[in-house]
Amino acid sequence: MHLAxxxxxxxxxxxxxxxxxxxxxxxxxxxxxxxxxxxxxxxxLVAFDVWLSRAARDTLHSGQALTLFTIAIAAAEIxxxxxxxxxxxxxxxxxxxxKLRDTAEGHGPDxxxxxxxxxxxxxA
Amino acid sequence: MTFAAATAASMAxxxxxxxxxxxxGFLSPTGxxxxxxxxxxxxxxxxxxxxxxxxxxxxxxxLVVALGGLAVEYLLxxxxxxxxxxxxxxxxxxxxxxxxxxxxxxxxxxxxxxxxSGNRWAALTVAVASAGALVWVVVDAFRTTWVDLGGAPAGSxxxxxxxxxxxxxxxxxxxxxxxLAALVGAIVLSRKAKADTAxxxxxxxxxxxxxxxxxxxxxxxxx
Numbered sequence: 001m002h003l004a005x006x007x008x009x010x011x012x013x014x015x016x017x018x019x020x021x022x023x024x025x026x027x028x029x030x031x032x033x034x035x036x037x038x039x040x041x042x043x044x045l046v047a048f049d050v051w052l053s054r055a056a057r058d059t060l061h062s063g064q065a066l067t068l069f070t071i072a073i074a075a076a077e078i079x080x081x082x083x084x085x086x087x088x089x090x091x092x093x094x095x096x097x098x099k100l101r102d103t104a105e106g107h108g109p110d111x112x113x114x115x116x117x118x119x120x121x122x123x124a
Numbered sequence: 125m126t127f128a129a130a131t132a133a134s135m136a137x138x139x140x141x142x143x144x145x146x147x148x149g150f151l152s153p154t155g156x157x158x159x160x161x162x163x164x165x166x167x168x169x170x171x172x173x174x175x176x177x178x179x180x181x182x183x184x185x186x187l188v189v190a191l192g193g194l195a196v197e198y199l200l201x202x203x204x205x206x207x208x209x210x211x212x213x214x215x216x217x218x219x220x221x222x223x224x225x226x227x228x229x230x231x232x233x234x235x236x237x238x239x240x241s242g243n244r245w246a247a248l249t250v251a252v253a254s255a256g257a258l259v260w261v262v263v264d265a266f267r268t269t270w271v272d273l274g275g276a277p278a279g280s281x282x283x284x285x286x287x288x289x290x291x292x293x294x295x296x297x298x299x300x301x302x303x304l305a306a307l308v309g310a311i312v313l314s315r316k317a318k319a320d321t322a323x324x325x326x327x328x329x330x331x332x333x334x335x336x337x338x339x340x341x342x343x344x345x346x347x
Binding site for chain 1: 148154160161167168171174175183184190194198201203205206209210214217218222224225229239240242243244246248250254258259262263266267269273275278279283287288291292295303306307309310313314
């Protein structure tokens with residue numbers, strides 16, 4: 001198999017995930033897009049490991065070991081990320097990342113929630 | 125001198141790889157390549173639908189198709205163990221976690237018109253530009269590289285286990301500590317604040333700002 005096939009597929013999947021991270025508004029959909037990007041990297045790691053284990057007689061199998069580590073770290077990341085999203089949803093009533101602007105600089109008066117939340121945080 | 129030698133060596137290596145891959149043209153693909161291409165098209169299409177659909181639950185279900193297609197790609201690349209780990213962890217647990225998250229945040233069933241934010245055209249520009257650059261570079265770099273898929277599988281469970289527990293034991297153990305930390309962190313983050321005051325109120329108020337979280341909770345509840 002040409003190495004170009006998995007490499008091109010991984011590049012396309014990565015850019016799909018990039019579009020999702022930039023364009024989505026729901027925080028859980030952003031997490032899904034992050035998973036797509038991580039999977040693209042995994043595909044690259046596996047393909048290059050198979051290539052190197054044959055072409056360079058590599059017996060360390062670093063690509064597959066790193067793929068397993070990436071999968072485990074992605075599982076940890078999705079757990080922590082969903083816990084954060086649920087905590088934000090419980091506090092703010094939304095998981096829309098366009099509305100979570102408390103730490104943004106110079107948010108306008110169009111968002112009536114933001115000053116109250118700021119005051120609550122300042123007085124608490 | 126050394127530069128000339130390095131250049132000659134690289135030229136020789138390139139000639140060798142070209143000769144090695146010269147007998148495999150892109151216009152006469154092997155069966156594995158055709159299968160890889162078809163499953164890759166399915167995977168890419170499912171990924172595109174995942175990031176563009178307006179129905180949030182459908183996005184999670186298309187993500188299952190994309191991740192399952194990637195597992196088939198791993199099988200075609202003879203990495204069996206990774207493929208089954210992918211099925212177990214991604215399709216089995218991560219997507220279920222995402223669906224739970226969608227339901228717990230009361231995601232609307234059906235079409236939600238505000239699934240995409242206003243900067244989707246800028247995002248599309250960035251994604252298409254990076255895709256073009258990446259595909260160009262990758263194709264230019266690995267056009268002549270040939271992966272030999274014959275012989276014993278490169279990623280069978282025996283091979284992967286041996287290399288993992290011979291060469292990668294220390295990172296593996298560190299990773300188990302990280303998973304434990306992530307588990308504890310997820311529990312702490314998702315615990316209700318009421319339980320926080322009841323259980324940790326006596327011993328945990330001293331180091332933190334007194335009542336910061338609880339006061340905020342009360343105000344949020346009033347609001």
